[in-house]
Amino acid sequence: MSPRQRLRLILVLGSLIAVGPLTIDMYLPALPAIVDDFATSSAAVQLTLTGTLVGLALGQLLIGPLSDAVGRRTPLIAGTALHVVASVGCALAPSIAVLGALRVVQGLGAAAAAVIAMAVVRDLFSGSSFARLLSRLLLVMGAAPVLAPTIGSELLRWTQWRGVFVALVVFGVLLMLVAIFGLRETLPPERRQRGGVVPTVRLYGTLLRDRPFVGLVLVAALAMAAIFAYVGGSSFVLQGQYGLDEQRFGFAFGAGAIGLIAATQANVRLLRRYTPQRILTAALFVGSAAALVLLGVAATGLGGLPALLASLWVVLAATGLAMPNAPAVALSRHGEAAGTASALLGAVQFGIGAVAAPLVGVLGTGAVAMAVVIAGGLVAALVVLLVVVRPTRLSTVEVEPDAVAVATH
Template identity: 50%
Template sequence: MTTGGDHSPPFRRPQAKHVLLLGLMAALPAVTSDIYLPSLPEVGRDLGATTTAVQLTMTGVLVGSGVGMLVVGPLSDWLGRRRPVLIGVGVHVVISVLCAFTPGIEVLIALRVVQGFFNAAATVVALAVIRDLFSGADASSLLSRLMLVIGIAPLLAPTVGGLIASVAGWRAVFLALAAFGVALWLVVYRRLPETLPPERRRERGMRPALRGYATLLRDRHFVAVAVLPGLSMSVLMSYVVGSPFVLREGYGLSANQFALVFAVNGVALVGAAQINAALVRRVAPIRILRVALPLALGCAGVLLAVALTEAGGLLGLLAVLWVLLGLLQFLPPNASAIALSRHGEMAGTAAAFIGALQTGIAGTVSPLVGVLGGDAPAMAVVMVGSAAVALLVLALATPAYRRDGWPLL
């Protein structure tokens, strides 16, 4: 259900232009992370850093993004959607250039946190624009369709980043990120309309923002569902931060072989997202959640068993991982759509809350892969733990598994 004061979205069906534009915005954090993945071992050697420290340059982006979303969300509800995203992407360009000339791992980690903070504007505004224009199954469908664009990042970004690093070194990868940011800024400036008219904007200032977050926190069902994308992303980010070391150092894959594996797994992400986009037209998002989440937990358990026993070798590990990554794509779009539908009158603040939990939880949990040893069992243990907590939240903190639980969602 939605709370009072909601406004009906002006369009009935998402169009290709919405998918492409919002997908490019939402893909900025994915591109920022994935283009850099093949270079992680080289960064550690060049800067004399440990595996855990190098992984912090990945998870630092998530932590910064979580904080940034909490700030950008309310700003977008009273400033409108365009200004925050243009400022955020502009700063992303500057930080990317600074990362290319970083003198040490500590500075790089700090810059990546700042980069995540300002990247948050693109993600928050993309989610808020979806809620401005669409609702219900249309919103969930569009969120899934965005994965087609976002999925290009794991398909292409590591390959592009690996090629750039092999020719010009890992620092040049950040210059490529700056170039991508410039292109995105120009597309947003020319193509993103203002979807929040002045009469629908909220009162400016910190007090209204805090009141908005207090309202969200009082809705325990909203909070419970808003946690699920973060726990799902923890499973995904455990793979992202652990795979360069598991596959390259543990199984001896080259940078190009690793990029190929990452691309194949990207196919699972994109394909499952498109299946979900079609499925939500016939099946309620909550019903998809309550089936997909137990399946994901079971698959993570199989992955842990394979990692511990080395059954099937590398091929066995990759096969189970491919299925698990596909199942994950049925979780965040549906959970986010349900959560956003409850507070459409402050879509920016709600989107920020969801996004902050998503990146904050993932940024906190995924470094455990390095702490536990950085090998395949460590990666699988963190995945199992995240999926188990997600299922407990869905089962105990929401009416999802009750006979009359959220029949319309």
């Protein structure tokens, strides 16, 4: 496989993975404006974020088994088309209730890209090889949370919040072209699962009986909950409590994402010396400690905004180390049903994230509320890893076929 083929694979799959973060993050600078436009509460507007996460969770549960039965391309193209239609509806939404409902549909469409991209990677890799490629994909994916709030804030210079969803329509159309012309089928007919409700339920039952797999899914989901607590609360904390304008918020938010990106790329080098299990354990220890520091800074105000941003940066960097490794170990255990396993992983991640985002609003939308949810998620993830998964007892499967070239034209 040539470097050009590898780069093309990363760009194609990275663009698919990025649709979720772009859908979630691009409108974050506009949340206060949406509150004013619909004369509603911040908690109600945060529920539109929750709606997207719910859609992402439910969509993955449906699309994962479907992709194991019929292949990867057809569900991907259909889901992307749904995302485009829902984005058009969001741009025209007459009320906060309609916007929230359409955000659920938008999440359903985005779920196709998320689960198919992960399943394609698992079709071709496992173990540390999976984690290395996923780390590269997270470099592309990481550009989404870096750029999305900044793009959104710049769009707000020239348009209202509805223009953000028009931009998502354009991105969705481009994504459809990528799916149609840039990705070949990676699941041959002889490896597909038989469709139907009973086999699907039986397969989910098999996955749920695998204790380490379930534990790793919870670890990934709780770490993701910490990220979504930051995503859901950061605009209100940084703009409302600390007085940043929309543009400075975009840059501050992007700085945290840069920490996450840097960590995912450091992970590639670390995997040459350490197993994914060891890196995951160390990352959660560091992330939990940094989250507790964040909580102390938020509660006391010690160090002000610089201390808050610094501790957040460490939290995000530690999570960036954890994010590729938990799915890599989990999905290596079930390569025969990569789509379904990836769907369950993604559904639990976004399902718990859907709870974490509005929980910040319920607790008060301030820095303390955000820090409580972040710290709770990471500490809980560490406990689950040590008590349920027991990472020292796991083995890592290594597969790195040169057949990856078949994934791209």
